[in-house]
Amino acid sequence: MGDEPLTTERAYWVAWAQAKGMGPVLLKRLHSHFGSLATAWQAEESALLEVEGIGLLLAAQMSEHRQRTNPDDVLSHHEEQGANFWTPADPDYPALLYEITDPPPLLYYKGRTELAQAVQTMPSVAMVGTREPSAYGQRWTRRIVQQLASHDVIVVSGLASGIDRYAHSQALDSKGLTIAVLGTGVDHSYPWENRALQARIAKEGLLLSEHPNNTPPDRTHFPRRNRIIAGLSRATVVTEAPLRSGALITARLANDYGREVYALPGSLDSPSSLGCLDLIRQGAQMIWDDTTLIRDLGQIPQLDAPPLSAQSATALTAPKSANPQVLPVPTAAPADLPSDLATVLAAVTTAPITLDYLVQTLNRPTGDILSSLLHLELEGLVTQTPPGSHRYQRC
The missing domain is CATH 3.40.50.450 (Rossmann fold)
Structure with a gap:
């Protein structure tokens, strides 16, 4: 989730999670707003105020936390405790969750x-x-x-x-x-x-x-x-x-x-x-x-996600069902579609996926993706199911 090395972004998740007043909701909003928690760590205090739920007092506390905390040290100390854990920066963290x-x-x-x-x-x-x-x-x-x-x-x-x-x-x-x-x-x-x-x-x-x-x-x-x-x-x-x-x-x-x-x-x-x-x-x-x-x-939409490796799939279990589920395959985008819209459209499948999933997958600001989705809806290429739900699928 971001352009930084996986270990670095992982460290920022651990460091931000220890900040006073930063619960799971605000952490996700912080990540969605800045695109990565590493970027949020470097942001000006005034920029933190742009995140919904962050006021003057909390922004000041967050800045103080950053000044006295080294994310790499926090991560090292946490890993030394011997526990196995994932952060949303890790590939094994369940995207569905x-x-x-x-x-x-x-x-x-x-x-x-x-x-x-x-x-x-x-x-x-x-x-x-x-x-x-x-x-x-x-x-x-x-x-x-x-x-x-x-x-x-x-x-x-x-x-x-x-x-x-x-x-x-x-x-x-x-x-x-x-x-x-x-x-x-x-x-x-x-x-x-x-x-x-x-x-x-x-x-x-x-x-x-x-x-x-x-x-x-x-x-x-x-x-x-x-x-x-x-x-x-x-x-x-x-x-x-x-x-x-x-x-x-x-x-x-x-x-x-x-x-x-x-x-x-x-x-x-x-x-x-x-x-x-x-x-x-x-x-x-x-x-x-x-x-x-x-x-x-069989009727509940399956989320679009990278398939398990052959080794992992075999390790789980051999299929018992005679009718395995097949993930929907998106159709090609129109040739004259602008590249930014084509990128968003490529991430939408014929099974409904959420706005949060698109923000996470494309690593772009929520507002930009919403604007692209609106254009795609007007073009008749995607639709919300049900209307107003922020769950999108191909038409």
């Missing part, structure tokens, strides 16, 4: 790292729900995950008790792929009874966290962890949840990010199903049977 408004600036990992890139080329589904599921919730979680695993769908969840645990364990038992997003460091087991499952996921799947090693559980970590679960998934499924449930936070975030939301209907007599029924009332799609998701995944 960076699409959300507040992607984690540092993503710690343990396990099969190829799964992080696999979410770009293979469908991924978040399975979430109550920590105290009924026999009905347990049974249907296992049935749905079994179908997903047999069709090479990556199952994402939070390694909590209940539905999360059943989702991860069934995915592994079905020889499928799974990613667990933790509210602790990847070296810390919580809840304790999931420690054996966590060790198994570290070997057969992938553990992710925005928290460094040795981070214990904290009640504030888990709601924020849910945004990463939603961000890594093309669809989120709530199989059983009461009206007050962290799973509903994940569903709301998925909806905010423009991802699909599904809910398993349950009995009106069961408090554990009322959250799912309320999601359906608000417009979530209903799980009718264990093949609902498999049928719909």
Whole structure:
């Protein structure tokens, strides 16, 4: 993400992430505005004020942080701690996750790292729900995950008790792929009874966290962890949840990010199903049977992304499906199209992609890309789907 060497830009992500008042939303805005965090580091204080959300006090704090911080030293110290982590400057950082408004600036990992890139080329589904599921919730979680695993769908969840645990364990038992997003460091087991499952996921799947090693559980970590679960998934499924449930936070975030939301209907007599029924009332799609998701995944647009290398693809799993998904191939641009418009058009495919993805991919100011997209819309070459959504596709 920028013209600087990868290690340098990586250092700036770590350094900016330590600045007081710089959360994930502002960090992404800072990167989008300047094109790279290295450029932002050198910017005048007055230029920082042009970024939405940065006022006089914060701009002054940012300038002070830059004066007393050496990004290379910060990165070296961080790497010396022994933890493995990615920043958005690293090629293995999931581009699908960076699409959300507040992607984690540092993503710690343990396990099969190829799964992080696999979410770009293979469908991924978040399975979430109550920590105290009924026999009905347990049974249907296992049935749905079994179908997903047999069709090479990556199952994402939070390694909590209940539905999360059943989702991860069934995915592994079905020889499928799974990613667990933790509210602790990847070296810390919580809840304790999931420690054996966590060790198994570290070997057969992938553990992710925005928290460094040795981070214990904290009640504030888990709601924020849910945004990463939603961000890594093309669809989120709530199989059983009461009206007050962290799973509903994940569903709301998925909806905010423009991802699909599904809910398993349950009995009106069961408090554990009322959250799912309320999601359906608000417009979530209903799980009718264990093949609902498999049928719909073929209709959910796949993001345009570089394919996995042959070695990584083979390492993941041999395709079980007789009908593998094929990414759409853009048609050629008109010969008389100006070069700046042709560059933007070349990045748009027949499957909807977001404005943030285009800004990240083309490394150009948001305003320039919006202007180009408007011209392309007027020319009838691209369209927003749905209108006003800032998700663009070829006509």
